[in-house]
Amino acid sequence: xxxxxxxxxxxxxxxxxxxxxxxxxxxxxxxxxxxxxxxxxxxxxxxxxxxxxxxxxxxxxxxxxxxxxxxxxxxxxxxxxxxxxxxxxxxxxxxxxxxxxxxxxxxxxxxxxxxxxxxxxxxxxxxxxxxxxxxxxxxxxxxxxxxxxxxxxxxxxxxxxxxxxxxxxxxxxxxxxxxxxxxxxxxxxxxxxxxxxxxxxxxxxxxxxxxxxxxxxxxxxxxxxxxxxxxxxxxxxxxxxxxxxxxxxxxxxxxxxxxxxxxxxxxxxxxxxxxxxxxxxxxxxxxxxxx
Numbered sequence: 001x002x003x004x005x006x007x008x009x010x011x012x013x014x015x016x017x018x019x020x021x022x023x024x025x026x027x028x029x030x031x032x033x034x035x036x037x038x039x040x041x042x043x044x045x046x047x048x049x050x051x052x053x054x055x056x057x058x059x060x061x062x063x064x065x066x067x068x069x070x071x072x073x074x075x076x077x078x079x080x081x082x083x084x085x086x087x088x089x090x091x092x093x094x095x096x097x098x099x100x101x102x103x104x105x106x107x108x109x110x111x112x113x114x115x116x117x118x119x120x121x122x123x124x125x126x127x128x129x130x131x132x133x134x135x136x137x138x139x140x141x142x143x144x145x146x147x148x149x150x151x152x153x154x155x156x157x158x159x160x161x162x163x164x165x166x167x168x169x170x171x172x173x174x175x176x177x178x179x180x181x182x183x184x185x186x187x188x189x190x191x192x193x194x195x196x197x198x199x200x201x202x203x204x205x206x207x208x209x210x211x212x213x214x215x216x217x218x219x220x221x222x223x224x225x226x227x228x229x230x231x232x233x234x235x236x237x238x239x240x241x242x243x244x245x246x247x248x249x250x251x252x253x254x255x256x257x258x259x260x261x262x263x264x265x266x267x268x269x270x271x272x273x274x275x276x277x278x279x280x281x282x283x284x285x286x287x288x289x290x291x
Contacts, residue, residue, distance in 0.1 A: 162205055164198050164201055164202065165201075167192070167194065167197050167275070168277050170247075170248050170277040170279075170284075171197060171200075171201075171248075171275035171276065171277045172192070172275075173247075173248030173249070174248045174251060174252060174275045174277070174284065174286065175190065175192050175273055175275055176248075177248055177249055177252035178190065178252055178265055178273065178286070181252065181256055181265055181266065182265065182266060185266055187266060187268055188268075188271075190270060190271065190272060190273040190288070191271060191272050191273070192272075192273060192274070192275075193272040193273060193274045193289070194274075195230070195231075195232055195274070196227075196232055196272060196273065196274025196287050196289060197274035197275055197276060197287075198230065198274070198276070199226060199227055199230045199232055199274060199276070199287060200274040200275055200276030200285040200286065200287045201276025201277070201278070201285070202220075202226075202230075202276065203217060203220070203223070203226060203239075203241070203276060203285040203287075204241075204276040204277060204278040204283040204284060204285040205276070205278050205283070206218075206219050206220065207241070207243070207278075207281075207283050207285075208278045208280055208281050208283045213241070213243060214241075215239055215241065223237070223238075223239040223287065224237055227287070227289070232289065233291065234289035234290060234291065235290050235291065236267075236269045236270065236288075236289065236290040237287070237288060237289045237290075238264040238267065238270065238287070238288040238289075239264070239285065239286065239287050239288070240255050240261045240264050240265070240285070240286040241283075241284065241285050241286070242254060242255065242282075242283075242284045242286075243281055243282055243283045243284065244281070244282050245282055245284065246282055251282075251284050252265075255286070264286075264288055265286075267288065269290050270288040270289065270290055271289070271290050271291065272288070272289050272290070272291065273286065273287070273288055274286075274287045274289075275287075
């Protein structure tokens with residue numbers, strides 16, 4: 001009987017202890033929960049959340065602005081590429097037209113040189129050339145004595161029988177200065193032609209002996225008739241004449257200051273040159289040809 005009583009007391013005690021433990025545990029859990037909730041609300045406040053949202057808005061605005069800038073830059077780049085492409089297309093369209101125009105001009109010049117009548121005409125007007133050079137003659141010969149002037153007024157035509165002396169140093173200097181002017185314009189040098197120089201000398205001598213100044217000789221006819229008479233062939237030809245110039249440089253300068261003579265000197269079709277100089281009266285003849 002006593003044994004059963006002892007067992008009942010022990011069980012009652014154990015039950016009381018267990019109940020106390022359960023109640024105390026629940027109170028601790030509630031306390032911990034209240035503490036957690038308190039600190040969580042304290043650490044994560046509304047103000048903090050608001051600040052983060054403002055930063056995000058500013059970031060998005062900045063990123064959107066950057067996208068707009070990049071988009072505008074891309075638009076400008078594409079527009080520049082389009083304009084550049086249009087310019088290139090226009091240049092490509094223009095290039096064949098310009099090339100065709102240049103070819104037509106070159107063909108016209110070639111045709112003019114190859115036509116017999118055109119080849120037998122001096123680019124300068126003979127009458128105009130003679131008038132220009134006669135004015136120079138008057139200014140350079142103003143100090144000559146009356147006897148020499150009277151001698152040059154004779155109209156009697158004389159056949160030139162003097163032997164050709166060869167190419168003089170004056171004539172060679174004329175060729176040098178002429179080629180200098182051509183080189184300035186990017187043109188090739190003219191080759192001095194001994195046979196053409198002989199024809200040019202006889203033309204200068206004929207003007208001096210027969211007292212005339214013209215592209216048309218009373219003895220030989222036109223410069224082109226004269227070339228053929230001396231056996232000089234050509235596909236293009238021209239002539240410059242002058243008198244009264246005591247040195248080669250001055251005569252070339254005089255020609256370069258006259259449009260018709262300058263065209264002969266700078267004619268890209270000519271390949272050969274001949275110069276004839278007669279000191280008595282400083283008669284100079286410059287002949288050009290393309291073989």
